[in-house]
Amino acid sequence: MTDTAADVTAAAKALMPDVLDRLDALVRIPSVAFPGFDPEPVHRMGQAVVDLFEAAGAEGVRLLDVPGGYPCVYADLPGPDGSPTVLLYAHYDVQPAPESQGWSTPPWEPTRKDDGRIYGRGAADDKSGLVANYATLKLLGADRPCRVILLSEGEEETISHLEAFVEANPDLFACDAAVIADIGGQEVGRPGLTVALRGDVACTVTVRTLEHPVHSGEFGGAAPDAMTAMIRILDTLHDENGDTVIPGVDSGRWDGAAMDEPVYREGSAILPGVDFLGTGSLADRIWMKPSVTVLGMDLPNTAEASNVLLPSVTAKLSMRIIPGSDGDAQLEALMAHLRSQRPWNCVVEVEKVKVGHAFRVDESHPAIPAAMDAMRQAYGRQVESIGSGASIPLVASLKKVSPDAAILLWGAEDTKQSRIHASDESVDPDEIERMIVTQTLFIREFAAAM
Known part of the structure; x- marks a missing residue:
């Protein structure tokens, strides 16, 4: 095992050609777990991850059946x-x-562009x-300084069944620190430790x-159209400023690092001249205020539209809720509000x-200074405490299993350019390398301190 931050950095750099070859192979597998998609690539991807960790020297890597x-x-x-876990x-x-x-x-063919x-x-x-987890294992080697549990999920992007499985099998997942490599800083080379997640x-x-x-x-003119009623509901x-305003839904203020407006504007792809929604600081709006989005509606498209009044319309809504709020109560407030809106006495079913x-990190945990120090060494600059409007439901389940564990939220998904969930998603290889160094240094420092 290497001894200094410089040694870890050099070892990570030497490993990067192998890391990127393996990333290419994984990207080529269209592992979409949404209902209606071919399950074969998802199962193939699961086995590819088993092979990946075995190649890192891990023993006993296996696929666990998750009910449903x-x-x-x-x-x-x-x-x-x-040693800690x-x-x-x-x-x-x-x-x-x-x-x-x-x-x-092509989305399933990894492509390197001039921006690297x-x-x-x-x-x-x-x-x-x-x-990044593969390379972290490689750098730790067989004489790793602590017990390590590997957990890779196959349906985080859709309705996951892993949370219930984790809570039903606490002995498998109990730990002292959980490293969630599924997020990122504001931009490449700018280290950020996420300390708050909105719920969904x-x-x-x-x-x-x-x-x-x-x-x-x-x-038309007397008989009410369902689409028109839906628009009214x-x-x-939202109010005239674009703030989400629903009775019983919580709102707050952000007290950490500011969200960089140029970074947000580029990452969000807002068109020139289009205004931001809401009031308060930009960080308030995306990290500590609720946000309702209409994800889709069942209705005719323009090519199929005919001269009729629609008898019924269904919409799917997502609401991001703030850290510290109760998810069940927030959803009930949204549903109660929708039920109360009945333009022209229409029938409303929710x-x-x-x-x-939602989740807020306990920044007093001793793992947090170790994580900050590791990231500072890897990036060569001070670390920001930032929030995220995204949601990672597993975090709440891990805290149920290990109430005293630290949760570390970081990764290579920079806000400015990664475009996750959208077209032309991408990653910067240097950011992966820095995260490998960060994770390796953190595990060593955390194990030494416990």
Whole structure:
């Protein structure tokens, strides 16, 4: 095992050609776990992750059946007696990459562009986390300083079944620190430790006004159209500033590092001249305020539209909720609000889809200074404490299993350029290298301090 930060950095750099070859191979597997997609690539990807960690020298790597879902990759690697346990997490499923997103390169073929980044679906989210964990194991070697649990999930991007599995099998996942390699700093070379995650709750709302479609010319003007009623209902979710305003839904203020506006503007792809939504600081709006999004609606597209009034329309809504809020209560507040909106006495039906709880890191935990120091050494600059509007539901389950464990949220998915979930997703290889160094140094320092 190497002795200094410089040694770890040199070893990581020497390993990078192998790391990037392995990343390329993983990106080529279209491991979309959404319902309706071919399950074969997801299962193939699970086995590829087993092979990946075995190539890193891990023993006993196996696929564990997760009831109702895809298997997780798991290994329990022993360390010295009395040493702490560090869990390394990433996920091997990815978002879909439909042609309608407008990719400039094939999403399942890793492509290097002049900016040095690697483009492809999952290159950042979260196959970069998988190869970072692979390389961390390689650098730690067989004489690793502590026990390490490997956990890689196969359905993080869709409705996951892993949380219930973890909570039902606490002995498998109990740890002193959980490293979640599925996020990133504001931009490449700018280290950020995420200390807060918004939660994600979702529901569907169906509006019914007619027994069946009717001619819009013959009956329009008196008979209510379901789509028009739906528009009226959705309009009540935001005020004139664009803030989400729903009775009983919590809001707050951010007290950590600021969100860099140029970074956010580039990453969000807001068109020139288009205003930001909401009030308060930019960090408040994306990390400590709720945000409702209409994810989709069941209704005719423009090519299929005809001159009829629609009898019913269904929309799927997602609401990001702030750290410190109760996910179940926040979803109920949203659903109650939707049920109370009945323009023209239309029929409104609301159904729960999921609850993903928000999370705030306990920054007083002794692992946090070790993580900050490791990241500072890897990046050569001070570390920001930042938030994330994204959600990682597994975190709440890991805290149930190990209430005293530290949760470390970091990775190579920079806000400015990664474009996760969107077209032309990409990752910077240097950021992967820095995260390998960070994780290796953290594990060594944390193990020495415990």
